[in-house]
Amino acid sequence: MGISGISPGSLLLILLIVVLLFGTKKLRTLGEDFGKALQGFKKGLNESDKPDTEQ
Incomplete structure (x- = not known):
């Protein structure tokens, strides 16, 4: 029996x-x-984790 009762x-x-x-x-x-x-x-998530240094 596979995933959720669906056979392979x-x-x-x-x-x-x-x-x-x-x-x-x-x-x-x-x-x-x-x-x-x-x-x-993933790139967007990594960029949002960085602190903003430009002001």
């Missing part, structure tokens, strides 16, 4: 359907965009 076979079937619907190129670009968004979010 069911997860594999869902993944296969998603790949067939969107294609690997579209999924790759979505992954890249998501990664860039996370990097920007």
Whole structure:
């Protein structure tokens, strides 16, 4: 039994359907965009933690 009662076979079937619907190129670009968004979010958090020295 996997996550929330979903078997690993069911997860594999869902993944296969998603790949067939969107294609690997579209999924790759979505992954890249998501990664860039996370990097920007982390950068923003780090910048907000620094004290403001400019006044």
